[in-house]
Amino acid sequence: MKLTFKPSPNYRSSQTTTGIMFDLTVCLLAVxxxxxxxxGVNYGASYGLRxxxxxxxxxxxxxxxxxxxxxxxxxxxKEGILSSYSWITAMxxxxxxxxxxxxxxLCVATVIAIVFGKLVFGGFGQNIFxxxxxxxxxxxxxxxATKSADFVTAATPTTTAAAYGWIMNTExxxxxxxxxxxxxxxLLGWYPSSLGSTSAxxxxxxxxxxxxxxxxxxxxxxxxxxxxxxxxxxxxxxKGAGLWYGVFNVLAGGVMLxxxxxxxxxxxxxxxxxxxxxxAVGCAxxxxxxxxxxxxxxxxxxxxxxxxxxxxxxxxxxxxxxIKNAADFRNKTIxxxxxxxxxxxxxxxxxxxxxxxxEPAAPAAVEGSLGSIDFSANNVEVTExxxxxxxxxxxxxxxxxxxxNNMGAEYGRNEVTVTVDVAKxxxxxxxxxxxxxxxxxxxxxxxxxxxxxYAGKTLNDSVDTVAGATFTSGSVAAxxxxxxxxxxx
Amino acid sequence: xxxxTGPMHHHLEGHKDLxxxxxxxILEEPDDLYIPLVNGRASxxxxxQPGDEVKVGTKLGEPVDHWYVxxxxxxxGTVVGVEKRxxxxxxPTDHLHIKNDHKGTSVRAFEPFDYESATxxxxxxxxxxxxxxxxxxxxxxxxxxxxxxxxxxLFIINAVECEPYLTADYRNSMENASLMKAGALALLKLSTAxxxxxxxxxxKHDLIDVLNKTFAGTPIEVKTVKDIYPAGWERxxxxxxxxxxxxxxxxxxxxxxxNVSTCIALGDAMINGKPITHKYVTVxxxxxxxxxxxxxPVGTPSATLIKACGGYTAEDCLLIAGxxxxxxxxxxxxxxxxPANNGLTVLQNKEYKTVKCLRCGRCTETCPSGLEPVRxxxxxxxxxxxxxxxxxxxxxxxxxxxxxxxxxxxxVTEGIRRAKRYLxxxxxK
Ligand code: SF4
Ligand code: SF4
Numbered sequence: 054m055k056l057t058f059k060p061s062p063n064y065r066s067s068q069t070t071t072g073i074m075f076d077l078t079v080c081l082l083a084v085x086x087x088x089x090x091x092x093g094v095n096y097g098a099s100y101g102l103r104x105x106x107x108x109x110x111x112x113x114x115x116x117x118x119x120x121x122x123x124x125x126x127x128x129x130x131k132e133g134i135l136s137s138y139s140w141i142t143a144m145x146x147x148x149x150x151x152x153x154x155x156x157x158x159l160c161v162a163t164v165i166a167i168v169f170g171k172l173v174f175g176g177f178g179q180n181i182f183x184x185x186x187x188x189x190x191x192x193x194x195x196x197x198a199t200k201s202a203d204f205v206t207a208a209t210p211t212t213t214a215a216a217y218g219w220i221m222n223t224e225x226x227x228x229x230x231x232x233x234x235x236x237x238x239x240l241l242g243w244y245p246s247s248l249g250s251t252s253a254x255x256x257x258x259x260x261x262x263x264x265x266x267x268x269x270x271x272x273x274x275x276x277x278x279x280x281x282x283x284x285x286x287x288x289x290x291x292k293g294a295g296l297w298y299g300v301f302n303v304l305a306g307g308v309m310l311x312x313x314x315x316x317x318x319x320x321x322x323x324x325x326x327x328x329x330x331x332x333a334v335g336c337a338x339x340x341x342x343x344x345x346x347x348x349x350x351x352x353x354x355x356x357x358x359x360x361x362x363x364x365x366x367x368x369x370x371x372x373x374x375x376i377k378n379a380a381d382f383r384n385k386t387i388x389x390x391x392x393x394x395x396x397x398x399x400x401x402x403x404x405x406x407x408x409x410x411x412e413p414a415a416p417a418a419v420e421g422s423l424g425s426i427d428f429s430a431n432n433v434e435v436t437e438x439x440x441x442x443x444x445x446x447x448x449x450x451x452x453x454x455x456x457x458n459n460m461g462a463e464y465g466r467n468e469v470t471v472t473v474d475v476a477k478x479x480x481x482x483x484x485x486x487x488x489x490x491x492x493x494x495x496x497x498x499x500x501x502x503x504x505x506x507y508a509g510k511t512l513n514d515s516v517d518t519v520a521g522a523t524f525t526s527g528s529v530a531a532x533x534x535x536x537x538x539x540x541x542x
Numbered sequence: 543x544x545x546x547t548g549p550m551h552h553h554l555e556g557h558k559d560l561x562x563x564x565x566x567x568i569l570e571e572p573d574d575l576y577i578p579l580v581n582g583r584a585s586x587x588x589x590x591q592p593g594d595e596v597k598v599g600t601k602l603g604e605p606v607d608h609w610y611v612x613x614x615x616x617x618x619g620t621v622v623g624v625e626k627r628x629x630x631x632x633x634p635t636d637h638l639h640i641k642n643d644h645k646g647t648s649v650r651a652f653e654p655f656d657y658e659s660a661t662x663x664x665x666x667x668x669x670x671x672x673x674x675x676x677x678x679x680x681x682x683x684x685x686x687x688x689x690x691x692x693x694x695x696l697f698i699i700n701a702v703e704c705e706p707y708l709t710a711d712y713r714n715s716m717e718n719a720s721l722m723k724a725g726a727l728a729l730l731k732l733s734t735a736x737x738x739x740x741x742x743x744x745x746k747h748d749l750i751d752v753l754n755k756t757f758a759g760t761p762i763e764v765k766t767v768k769d770i771y772p773a774g775w776e777r778x779x780x781x782x783x784x785x786x787x788x789x790x791x792x793x794x795x796x797x798x799x800x801n802v803s804t805c806i807a808l809g810d811a812m813i814n815g816k817p818i819t820h821k822y823v824t825v826x827x828x829x830x831x832x833x834x835x836x837x838x839p840v841g842t843p844s845a846t847l848i849k850a851c852g853g854y855t856a857e858d859c860l861l862i863a864g865x866x867x868x869x870x871x872x873x874x875x876x877x878x879x880x881p882a883n884n885g886l887t888v889l890q891n892k893e894y895k896t897v898k899c900l901r902c903g904r905c906t907e908t909c910p911s912g913l914e915p916v917r918x919x920x921x922x923x924x925x926x927x928x929x930x931x932x933x934x935x936x937x938x939x940x941x942x943x944x945x946x947x948x949x950x951x952x953x954v955t956e957g958i959r960r961a962k963r964y965l966x967x968x969x970x971k
Contacts, residue, residue: 054854054857054859055857055858055859055891056859056860056861056871056872056873056874056875057858057859057860057871057873057891058860058871058872058873059860059871059891060871060953060955060956060959061862061866061867061868061869061870061871061940061942061945061955062866062867062868062941062942062943062945062946062955063860063862063866063869063871063887063889064554064706064866064867064889064942064946065894065945065946065948065951066552066554066946066947066949068947068949069895069949069950069951070897070900070902070949070950070951071897072949073900073902073949136897136898176898177897177898177900178898178899178900178901179898267904270903270907272545319900319901319902319903320900320901322901323903324901324902324903324906324914324916324917325903325906325914326545326546326547326548326903326906326907327546329903330545330546368917372914372917372929372932372933373914373932373933373934374911374912374913374933374934374937375547375906375912375913375914376547376550376787376911376912377912377934379546379547382546383546386546
């Protein structure tokens with residue numbers, strides 16, 4: 054019989070950190086499954102499989118990194134993995150990137166996120182930056198070129214919104230949002246985006262579950278998402294964008310996913326409650342500013358990374374007895390949050406809407422055989438690059454939507470290189486050299502898929518136009534026509 | 543809970559059913575008793591010599607200073623002498639060894655006392671001579687608390703008993719309601735408050751019924767509080783009942799508090815002329831075979847109580863004087879039950895896997911003192927004196943909540959104790 058001494062208390066709650074991480078894993082898995090379904094059903098099994106491959110390779114990478122780290126630290130490998138929780142980082146990272154990121158880039162980013170985002174700071178609990186956001190930033194800045202052309206989706210709401218300058222009047226918004234099946238559909242999540250941020254409803258359910266399990270502080274998602282909503286609603290009202298604007302900003306892009314899974318990361322947000330509120334409001338304010346001003350596809354990741362840097366200062370601000378300093382802490386919270394939101398509203402309302410409307414129906418109907426259409430309005434120019442009698446290569450340029458409608462200085466000519474089989478009088482390939490129309494709208498007509506559709510076409514064949522991008526389609530068809538005609542001479 | 547702070551309390555699994563509804567085990571009085579000659583903070587000078595015959599109720603010792611809490615004999619028998627024994631605070635302390643003659647002859651320590659006809663000063667004097675002290679664990683002499691009450695508008699009787707496992711106060715109150723009533727009304731008179739409240743956890747329905755009947759027609763009202771920890775701590779209880787917070791003493795919030803077993807003890811002294819000679823002690827936990835409330839004389843060694851409850855269930859146990867949250871684990875069985883002890887918690891020694899702090903802030907949300915245990919631990923590690931001073935560490939009551947709640951199983955409370963020691967040391971320099 055032995056009586057042991059241990060310092061009091063000798064009583065512990067059943068909640069454990071590993072349990073919290075397990076709950077998170079379950080939620081992230083649910084989001085992943087939804088993503089696999091969405092891409093599988095909408096784009097085909099290979100897309101669904103792609104999501105699975107990306108997730109699995111990122112998670113395995115994270116486990117390997119943790120295992121190696123454990124070896125270096127001379128601790129048991131299983132213990133190491135189970136006290137570092139890097140698979141969560143890998144899962145979140147996978148869910149915040151898009152399907153065209155190559156698994157290779159994802160794995161490299163996972164390693165960088167875990168090693169430089171977490172382990173060099175001393176491992177789990179010590180890191181300053183949210184490691185998943187860190188990894189995604191690495192992908193955005195260094196791996197843009199490795200995007201795979203085999204996995205293209207329709208433009209995501211955020212890239213399209215960025216093309217519009219993130220602010221639209223009510224009518225523009227109407228036609229814009231119908232592309233994604235309306236706000237209702239965006240809520241349910243059947244639209245392309247980053248892998249995980251498709252379904253707002255599912256993410257919200259995960260949030261409710263995590264709050265119920267006391268795994269995350271409800272104030273964080275509520276303050277973050279609520280502030281994004283409030284700030285953008287006010288901007289929307291100031292800019293005459295309509296009441297939908299706040300809703301749209303919450304549903305589009307990573308706000309929901311970030312609000313539930315990233316802003317809530319306890320390691321990198323402040324420990325005190327007032328601190329967390331300011332953190333969440335700060336993230337929201339920066340998200341909106343980055344979206345509207347920097348005109349990035351999305352501001353969620355960078356806002357979190359920026360606020361992560363503020364965490365130590367915020368923690369310092371609220372050091373002390375919370376009861377004795379209650380009034381002081383309350384005032385600080387109110388003033389800081391109000392200032393952050395105000396700055397965001399002010400900056401946001403200086404944004405000018407880009408005068409962008411979806412391309413109307415083209416003046417020249419692209420109907421009948423390619424040779425029979427009149428493309429004179431496109432001002433096509435053709436230069437022969439080479440011609441050996443068998444194949445000829447032409448560099449072509451033509452006016453597209455922007456120039457034909459005098460949309461402004463940021464628009465230019467569309468340029469392609471057309472390779473022609475001289476004997477057959479048919480197209481071998483069309484490659485895009487310059488795109489002068491509206492990113493996120495016209496470029497559906499110049500996607501690799503769309504251009505591949507010209508292969509084998511002769512002047513006698515008819516061509517397809519891409520709905521919503523008829524002008525751009527027309528300019529491409531005009532250039533192909535011109536190249537074929539030049540080869541026939 | 544407010545939007546800007548956490549709840550500052552938390553529901554704990556109480557395990558009270560292990561003992562609450564079982565009959566109290568009346569302990570066969572041991573042959574040898576060791577009465578601690580320390581009450582609260584002050585040590586007593588013995589009033590008896592080795593070889594003296596004593597009876598139940600004989601005054602054995604009296605403190606010399608103003609911290610006046612006399613000590614009485616719980617049994618009849620012969621004084622063997624003063625011995626040093628390990629006490630429940632792990633210090634060798636003087637204990638008076640008495641050989642029990644099992645005759646149980648007693649003297650009436652006090653004359654019957656009628657608090658209703660007596661003046662407030664007489665009641666105060668009686669309370670002092672009867673050796674009344676805070677039986678909730680603090681051991682503060684009762685008469686001192688009531689010597690100069692000012693602007694008190696609420697007298698609070700604390701029957702919350704928020705420590706897990708402990709049900710001694712509950713059993714004691716169930717069985718001695720009339721003594722409780724007398725004691726409570728006497729203390730109400732001392733407090734000068736116009737009204738009183740007896741606070742009890744809302745899930746103890748049978749006790750609430752008993753209390754409602756007992757206090758019907760008196761200025762004392764039964765108030766229920768939620769089953770949360772530490773609802774029985776003075777500050778939390780005052781806040782729960784009045785919504786007021788105070789800086790140093792509850793009197794600042796117009797309140798004065800006493801534990802329910804103190805009321806019962808005072809009632810016993812006034813009506814039966816009996817000082818605190820016996821205690822209800824909860825012996826519970828997964829480390830003891832047959833958990834029970836035991837009625838035993840003061841001075842009973844803990845080993846005797848464990849034996850009476852069937853012994854240990856495992857080879858490696860923690861023997862805790864008090865409840866598992868604030869009680870101390872004592873690595874021996876020699877310590878005895880003192881007047882302020884009301885429980886022994888025996889738990890099987892389990893290892894908890896500790897991982898790194900994930901900065902979840904749960905300790906901050908639940909700390910009843912409004913501290914930030916995670917920050918204190920952080921700064922304690924790097925010994926940042928200035929930062930530690932800002933964190934108001936001395937307000938920590940070592941309630942244990944931060945360790946309890948920590949999902950990473952860190953000994954957070956122990957880190958705060960280290961910080962306290964460090965600060966005290968630095969202050970001395
Ligand atoms: S032990 Fe101290 S710091 Fe920890 S919760 Fe209790 S009062 Fe707060
Ligand atoms: S409860 Fe534990 S893990 Fe959470 S902040 Fe406090 S010490 Fe860290």
